[in-house]
Amino acid sequence: MATAKMPAHRPRSHTAAWTVWLGLAPFFLFGLAFELLPLLTVVRSSLTSKGALTGQFYVQALDPIFLRAFANSLKLSATTAGLGVVFGTLVAYAIITTKSRFLQNALTALSDVTTNFGGAPLAFAFIVILGSTGIITLLFKEIGISLYPGFRIYSISGLTVAYLYFQLPLMILLVIPALYGLRREWQEAALNLGASNFRYWLEIALPMLLPALISGFLLLFANSFGAYATAWTLTGSDVDLITIRIAALIRGEVQLAPELADALSIYSLLIMTACVGGYLWISNRSRSLQR
Amino acid sequence: MKAPGALWRPIILVAFSLFMVVPVIATLVFSVSTRWDRSLWPEGYTLQWWQEVISRGAFLLTLRNSFIASLATMACLLILVTPTAYWMKLKVPQGKPIVELITSFSFGVPGVVLALALIRFYSKIPIPLINRPAILVAACMVLSLPFMYRPVLNALEAIDFRVLTEAAQSLGAGGFSILTEIIVPNIISGIISGCLLVFSTVFAEYTLTNLLVGTRFKTFPIYLVEWTRQDGRQASALAVISFIVAWITSLLIIWVTSKGGRAAAHVVGH
Numbered sequence: 049m050a051t052a053k054m055p056a057h058r059p060r061s062h063t064a065a066w067t068v069w070l071g072l073a074p075f076f077l078f079g080l081a082f083e084l085l086p087l088l089t090v091v092r093s094s095l096t097s098k099g100a101l102t103g104q105f106y107v108q109a110l111d112p113i114f115l116r117a118f119a120n121s122l123k124l125s126a127t128t129a130g131l132g133v134v135f136g137t138l139v140a141y142a143i144i145t146t147k148s149r150f151l152q153n154a155l156t157a158l159s160d161v162t163t164n165f166g167g168a169p170l171a172f173a174f175i176v177i178l179g180s181t182g183i184i185t186l187l188f189k190e191i192g193i194s195l196y197p198g199f200r201i202y203s204i205s206g207l208t209v210a211y212l213y214f215q216l217p218l219m220i221l222l223v224i225p226a227l228y229g230l231r232r233e234w235q236e237a238a239l240n241l242g243a244s245n246f247r248y249w250l251e252i253a254l255p256m257l258l259p260a261l262i263s264g265f266l267l268l269f270a271n272s273f274g275a276y277a278t279a280w281t282l283t284g285s286d287v288d289l290i291t292i293r294i295a296a297l298i299r300g301e302v303q304l305a306p307e308l309a310d311a312l313s314i315y316s317l318l319i320m321t322a323c324v325g326g327y328l329w330i331s332n333r334s335r336s337l338q339r
Numbered sequence: 340m341k342a343p344g345a346l347w348r349p350i351i352l353v354a355f356s357l358f359m360v361v362p363v364i365a366t367l368v369f370s371v372s373t374r375w376d377r378s379l380w381p382e383g384y385t386l387q388w389w390q391e392v393i394s395r396g397a398f399l400l401t402l403r404n405s406f407i408a409s410l411a412t413m414a415c416l417l418i419l420v421t422p423t424a425y426w427m428k429l430k431v432p433q434g435k436p437i438v439e440l441i442t443s444f445s446f447g448v449p450g451v452v453l454a455l456a457l458i459r460f461y462s463k464i465p466i467p468l469i470n471r472p473a474i475l476v477a478a479c480m481v482l483s484l485p486f487m488y489r490p491v492l493n494a495l496e497a498i499d500f501r502v503l504t505e506a507a508q509s510l511g512a513g514g515f516s517i518l519t520e521i522i523v524p525n526i527i528s529g530i531i532s533g534c535l536l537v538f539s540t541v542f543a544e545y546t547l548t549n550l551l552v553g554t555r556f557k558t559f560p561i562y563l564v565e566w567t568r569q570d571g572r573q574a575s576a577l578a579v580i581s582f583i584v585a586w587i588t589s590l591l592i593i594w595v596t597s598k599g600g601r602a603a604a605h606v607v608g609h
Contacts, residue, residue, distance in 0.1 A: 071426035072434050078419060079441035082477050086456035087448075093459060135355075142351040155352065161589035162359050167545045168560045169581035172567050172574055173362035176369045181376035183365050190379055213362065216355070274449030277545035281564050294451045298458065298550050310459070313452040324447040 087317075094310035105311035114293065114312060121273055121290040122319075124204055128211040129268035133261055135212075136219025137227075143220065144227050156224070159217035166214045171281035174201055174210045202283045210278055215268050222267065226260030259334040263327045270323035273316070290316055363582050370575035388572040401562040402580075408472065408548075408558060409541040412479040413534050416487040419480070421530065424491050425522055428500060442488045445481050450546035453478060457551065472556045478547045479540075486536035490596075494529025495522075532595045539588035543581060 094105050143155045177184045178201040185195050200206055230253055238248040276291040285292055290312065296302050297309035370388055372381035392398055427434050445453065457478055461469045468474045500522060507517045523530065545560040554561070563581060566574035 068426075068430040069434065072423060072431055072438065075419060075423040075438065075441065078480070079444070082457065082481050083441060083444045086453075086460035089460040089463065090452070090456045139351055139355045142348045142355075146348065146352070151352070155356070157590075157593055158356065158359055160593055161586055164539055164543075164589055165582070165585055167543050168564045168567070169366075169543070169578040169585075170362070172563070172571075172578045173366040173582075175567070175571070176575060177362055177365045183369075183375065184361075186377075186379055213359070217359070270446070274451075276449070276451050277549075277560070280549075281545075281567060291449055291451045294449075294455065295546075295550060298451065298455050309455060313449075313455050316449055317447070317452055320449055321447040324443070328443075 090310045090313055094307055094314050097307065105305065105307045106314075108305075108308055109311040109315060114290070117288045117290045117293045118315070120204060120288050121316075124207060124211070124289065125269045125272040127208050128215050128272045129265050131208070131212060132215035132219045132268045133265050136216050136264070137223050137257070137261065139216065140220040140223045140227055144224060156221075159220040163214055163217035163221060166275070167277035168281045170213055171210060171278045174206070174213070174282065178206065178209065202286055204287055207279055207282060207287060210282060211272050211275065215272065218271065219264050219268060222264045223257070223260050226257055230256060259330050263330040263334075266323045266327040266330070270320050270327070273323070274320055366575050366582070367579050370572065370579050372572075389576050392573050392576045397557070397562060398577075401557050401559045404472075404556055405542050405559040408475060408479060408544075408556075409538045411472075411476045412483060412541045413487075413537045415476060416480055416484065416537055417530065417534065420484070420487045420491055420533070421523065421526075422518060424488060424495055425500065425518060428492075428495050429504060438488075442484050445484065450482070451550065453481060454547050454550035470552060470555055472552060475548055475552050475556060478551055479544055482544065482547065483537040483540040486540055487533040490529040490533040490536070491526060492529075494526035497529075498525045500525075528595055528598060532592050535588050535592045535595065539585055539592075542584055542588075 095101055095103070097104060143152055146152050146155075174182075176182055178195070178199075179185065180196050180200075182201070188195050201209070234252055235248055238252055239245065243251075274291065276289075276295060279287060279289055279292060280295070285296060294309055294312050294316065297304060297306070297312070368381060369375055371384050371386060373383035373385045373387075375381040423438065427438055448456075457474060458469065461474060468477070503521050503525065504517055507521045512521070543560060544558070545564065548556075548558050548561055549564075559577070559581065563574060563577040566577055
């Protein structure tokens with residue numbers, strides 16, 4: 049994936065060149081046994097029926113009930129990634145322009161810690177504050193706003209709020225280096241030449257930040273698309289997401305051809321890989337441009 | 340951005356901090372409240388839920404299982420990744436793209452798909468892995484591979500491993516003792532932060548555990564989710580324990596990396 053530049057060093061030992069690869073053999077075997085072969089089994093199984101090659105499962109996987117799950121997953125990922133990029137960048141900018149060094153460190157540490165949160169405990173924390181008798185729900189009721197039934201934490205809109213809890217800090221950590229790349233002098237130069245602050249942001253800062261924003265969006269998108277634990281804890285099977293569907297097929301809760309789970313998995317895999325590949329491509333490119 | 344009011348920054352920062360902190364604090368207060376579902380403030384405080392949670396045998400058992408899974412994954416990754424990264428840097432730099440492809444696998448593959456792939460493959464071949472804790476450890480290794488690899492590689496790149504190796508060789512040291520006695524002590528901060536990242540990832544792992552071993556090897560997150568469907572107040576005590584473990588490991592990572600220079604990596608995937 050990474051297009052690493054080869055160092056000028058050549059192995060100096062007198063042994064034949066290929067034998068040095070043996071040192072990596074245990075690692076490659078691990079990759080083979082727990083990544084490549086299992087994945088190839090899924091690919092093969094998704095393409096065969098009774099020993100014959102077939103594309104039928106890929107067609108069946110496009111049934112409206114699964115398309116709806118894909119649509120929900122894509123919508124949830126796009127929404128949380130979009131909101132994550134916008135608010136994450138805003139908060140990151142506020143953090144790095146804060147004068148207090150202590151606050152900067154504390155807030156970066158907070159992002160560092162919380163981006164590792166997620167899954168079951170996070171989902172439960174959101175039930176505590178935003179459930180139908182949650183604390184924030186009660187607080188809003190007190191001031192005359194009833195969240196329910198318009199909003200439900202056990203729905204897509206609830207999941208959006210919960211996902212933002214790990215998307216926001218991730219974006220903050222991703223975008224801070226890019227924001228540090230914006231030099232204060234550029235802003236001063238632009239303002240001195242008569243540009244408005246708005247024009248500086250639109251025409252200078254934004255194009256500079258664009259690669260970081262796009263690659264951040266892609267990583268956040270993949271992060272949300274592959275997520276399962278938070279959604280499952282919060283909503284059970286109420287919310288129709290593709291990861292929830294695949295998990296239900298694995299557990300055998302739904303009586304359908306097992307190959308269907310394989311085909312759905314390959315579709316999800318392609319979406320995720322495209323996002324992560326795009327992220328790596330953009331971040332490698334902008335890194336080599338900076339050199 | 341000086342002119343349009345100096346207020347936007349504190350507003351954004353306070354809103355962000357509240358969003359990040361309130362869910363955790365609320366869960367903590369909820370776990371020591373007698374009742375907090377019909378009034379603005381808790382109706383009273385009690386340690387009853389905590390006592391009930393801690394006195395149950397399954398609590399210690401699941402906590403122990405999570406520790407076992409985390410420590411086993413950590414140890415296996417340590418043994419697998421450290422020599423690989425060192426050997427790759429020293430002898431096979433051209434192998435880096437393949438090593439990193441294997442390392443980044445879990446970024447591009449959803450957890451449910453990884454679980455499905457392992458089940459499909461290992462239920463067909465006669466190696467007794469399926470439904471056992473061993474398959475969970477293998478899956479968790481795939482999941483947390485990048486979190487061990489990144490800090491170790493960064494630490495290796497920060498030291499002059501080539502000079503160290505040659506100096507040790509000229510003194511007659513063998514390959515294994517160079518690695519364990521010279522290289523490892525020099526990259527220890529990277530190794531420790533890698534271990535901590537792996538620990539916190541695996542300790543909170545739910546998806547793979549649920550699909551690969553389910554209730555046969557019940558871990559703490561599995562236990563927590565069970566309780567969220569039975570009794571919210573006891574579930575909140577369990578959630579607080581998860582938060583505490585996550586906070587402690589994260590703060591340790593920040594502390595270790597600030598001591599040992601740049602070796603951070605971030606956990607992706609929930």
